[in-house]
Amino acid sequence: MQWKRVLLFSLLFLILVVSTFYYVLPNVLFRPRIDAVPAGAYVVPWMRPNPSIQDLLRVPLDQLPWTLDAVMAGALRLDVTFRIAMPSGTRVIPSTVYLGHDADYLYMGGRFSGIGPNPFSNPQAGYPDYFDIKFDVANDGVLTFPEGGSMMEVVVSLPGPGTPPHGWNTRLFWSYLDEVWRNYIAAVGRAAWDFADAYGMTVNTAGEMAAEYDNSTGTLVIISSRHLWRAGYYTNSFQMRPGERWVMGFLLELGLANPNNGANGHPVYGDYVDGWPINTYPYLSNDSSWWPKLVIDLTSPPQTIPGQTTPGTKT
Amino acid sequence: MDNQMFSVRRTAKNPRVLMLLVAFSFFLLLLAMSNTKPVYAAGTVPAPQRIITGGDGGGITPTPNTIYGQIESLGGLGPYPARILVNLIQFTSIWTIYTDDIGCFQFQTGAYYPGQTSLVIMPNIRYEITVNGGYINEMGGWIPDPAWGQWAGYVVTDDTCWAQVYPRLQPAAQVNVTYAALFSNTQFATLQYGLQTTSTFSHSVSFNVLNSGISIGYSTSSSATFTCWVTGASSISVAKHHYANAFYDSTLTNPAVVKAGISSQVPFTLFYSYPAMEYVDPSTLNVSYADFSINEGSGQKYQYSETGSRTWGATAGVPFGIIFSAWSQVITLGETVTTSGISDVSFSVYVPSGYGYGFVNFRAYSPGAGSFNPLQDPNKGTGGLELHVWDMSGKG
Numbered sequence: 001m002q003w004k005r006v007l008l009f010s011l012l013f014l015i016l017v018v019s020t021f022y023y024v025l026p027n028v029l030f031r032p033r034i035d036a037v038p039a040g041a042y043v044v045p046w047m048r049p050n051p052s053i054q055d056l057l058r059v060p061l062d063q064l065p066w067t068l069d070a071v072m073a074g075a076l077r078l079d080v081t082f083r084i085a086m087p088s089g090t091r092v093i094p095s096t097v098y099l100g101h102d103a104d105y106l107y108m109g110g111r112f113s114g115i116g117p118n119p120f121s122n123p124q125a126g127y128p129d130y131f132d133i134k135f136d137v138a139n140d141g142v143l144t145f146p147e148g149g150s151m152m153e154v155v156v157s158l159p160g161p162g163t164p165p166h167g168w169n170t171r172l173f174w175s176y177l178d179e180v181w182r183n184y185i186a187a188v189g190r191a192a193w194d195f196a197d198a199y200g201m202t203v204n205t206a207g208e209m210a211a212e213y214d215n216s217t218g219t220l221v222i223i224s225s226r227h228l229w230r231a232g233y234y235t236n237s238f239q240m241r242p243g244e245r246w247v248m249g250f251l252l253e254l255g256l257a258n259p260n261n262g263a264n265g266h267p268v269y270g271d272y273v274d275g276w277p278i279n280t281y282p283y284l285s286n287d288s289s290w291w292p293k294l295v296i297d298l299t300s301p302p303q304t305i306p307g308q309t310t311p312g313t314k315t
Numbered sequence: 316m317d318n319q320m321f322s323v324r325r326t327a328k329n330p331r332v333l334m335l336l337v338a339f340s341f342f343l344l345l346l347a348m349s350n351t352k353p354v355y356a357a358g359t360v361p362a363p364q365r366i367i368t369g370g371d372g373g374g375i376t377p378t379p380n381t382i383y384g385q386i387e388s389l390g391g392l393g394p395y396p397a398r399i400l401v402n403l404i405q406f407t408s409i410w411t412i413y414t415d416d417i418g419c420f421q422f423q424t425g426a427y428y429p430g431q432t433s434l435v436i437m438p439n440i441r442y443e444i445t446v447n448g449g450y451i452n453e454m455g456g457w458i459p460d461p462a463w464g465q466w467a468g469y470v471v472t473d474d475t476c477w478a479q480v481y482p483r484l485q486p487a488a489q490v491n492v493t494y495a496a497l498f499s500n501t502q503f504a505t506l507q508y509g510l511q512t513t514s515t516f517s518h519s520v521s522f523n524v525l526n527s528g529i530s531i532g533y534s535t536s537s538s539a540t541f542t543c544w545v546t547g548a549s550s551i552s553v554a555k556h557h558y559a560n561a562f563y564d565s566t567l568t569n570p571a572v573v574k575a576g577i578s579s580q581v582p583f584t585l586f587y588s589y590p591a592m593e594y595v596d597p598s599t600l601n602v603s604y605a606d607f608s609i610n611e612g613s614g615q616k617y618q619y620s621e622t623g624s625r626t627w628g629a630t631a632g633v634p635f636g637i638i639f640s641a642w643s644q645v646i647t648l649g650e651t652v653t654t655s656g657i658s659d660v661s662f663s664v665y666v667p668s669g670y671g672y673g674f675v676n677f678r679a680y681s682p683g684a685g686s687f688n689p690l691q692d693p694n695k696g697t698g699g700l701e702l703h704v705w706d707m708s709g710k711g
Contacts (some may be wrong), residue, residue, distance in 0.1 A: 057544070123590065124589060124590070125491075125588070126551075126587060127585075128585050151585075153585045153586065155586075155587055157551075157588070171551075172544075172545075173544070173545045173553060173586075173588040174544050175553075175585070175586045176543075177586075185582070187583075188582070198582070198583075209544065257584070259584070261556075261581060261582070261583055262581050262583070262584075263462075263489050263581065268582050268583060
């Protein structure tokens, strides 16, 4: 009878250990975050760009361009008019921002009519226009390290040899930059948004990005994806697991970078920027309680995701 | 001692002695109110006296037991670098203060310096002064304010423990540190060039000084992990603004810039692009390159791994050297780009239809480490962050 007791005890112990690893730990230590959706929140729908961003990169830039309305069909649309004040006057930029997601990526798009090239650009250097989304990832109304953000910058080359003054610009450079909120930055002596790579972090959320620019109308079109979660990368707090539903504060900014930032007595924050719902540049307060809310819901994946039916070769 | 004290008491009670003392004191007072200037130690007063805002308008009134200074900028927007660190060093003691908003500073005997001992300024002593740093042997390394250079010199007090000094400080230059470059002469073909993170890797740019007599200082490297795309028929370099700093040592027999380098990225700067001039002749290449043809109306994507190191700089004859001026001296830095880990570089060549060109022949070349053979995907060759693509057909 003694061995039966030992066997029974071992069996019960084994069940306890296994359940601890497979149930208790994932549900207690790694409990999925499922937020309640507040009234008035902007819900990001399930969708995929069609064609994929990878395919958009194959479209010759001097051919007929892709239209974001079609590529981001089914996405959340925010119609915003940005007004960027500059010494030479105010650029009024009617814009549409598109947001969608699938299980892996948040897709961000924007069409900015009349933004024009960066006013500091010259034949010796091209400086970027940028579109920026900042997230209060914890949604607690207070920014704390390392809240996430995504900045998409595009350098529009001025018309010159090889670039027709009208039509689609065929000389573009663009880049995705990951952002973090830092509780203290020595260069400015306070908390502020910073670039992840400037902080020594790996840019861990970049997916794909494509851009086009119409010389005739000064219209910039951007589409980009960022990983919702990447295994092994935990430096950025925007790491959303399957089965979760997050509500986050978010803020939009459209800007023109100033190359004199921090140069020889110039202020560190010197870009020309407007924001939505209001312009707060430079954002130095950690109060995000008034930010609009964005919902990404991964709890119930649809059978068929609108848009591109196969992910293709997205990175 | 008792006799002396008794004697003093008796002297003080003597009216004539008392009158003499009062007269002598009055004489001293008149002397102090006169415009008599103290005698300075030789070589310590090279600059004219400045007017201090808020003073009596008559310039500096030397105050005993004080070392006064004002920093003069050698360029930049304002004449003075405001709020910059100044150190007074005597043996192993260091007193540190910030300048005021117009670059003035002063150390005074008995003043309290946070975290340090109280200062006693002695007569006829040579003190070291450093600006925007610490001890002299640390200058050219870490820099508190990367927007300015560093300076070191001496100041000698006179018999009244007074001295003044006017350090001339150079603002940091903002220079382009190149991370990637694309050269293309194809007007009609559309080219995409991507650096995409597929695993953990970083691009590290290390620097060296090409001037003799100047050693590399500050951060000897800068790294960036980035994802970017360059497209279109163009030749451009992708860069970020960095501070280029120098340390001028006027304590030497022949004062000069002795260290130079890159301290840090300019805060909050994005990547930007600038045109690059093609410097490679595709017809004379004697290293590995790739030839391929694209039919009109079609295209192809190519990939290769980017790893190893590649030297960019004036000595290599490529247009990526960093050149800046400090204390009227032209300083040239070289760059070596090293990739740790592996990243995938991809480029695509698509020839639009409608031009009637048929097949277009291209040649691609990347001067990175290893063999460059992007046509053998997935067994990719290796290359660097510098890519050249030429239309060899002369059709575009």
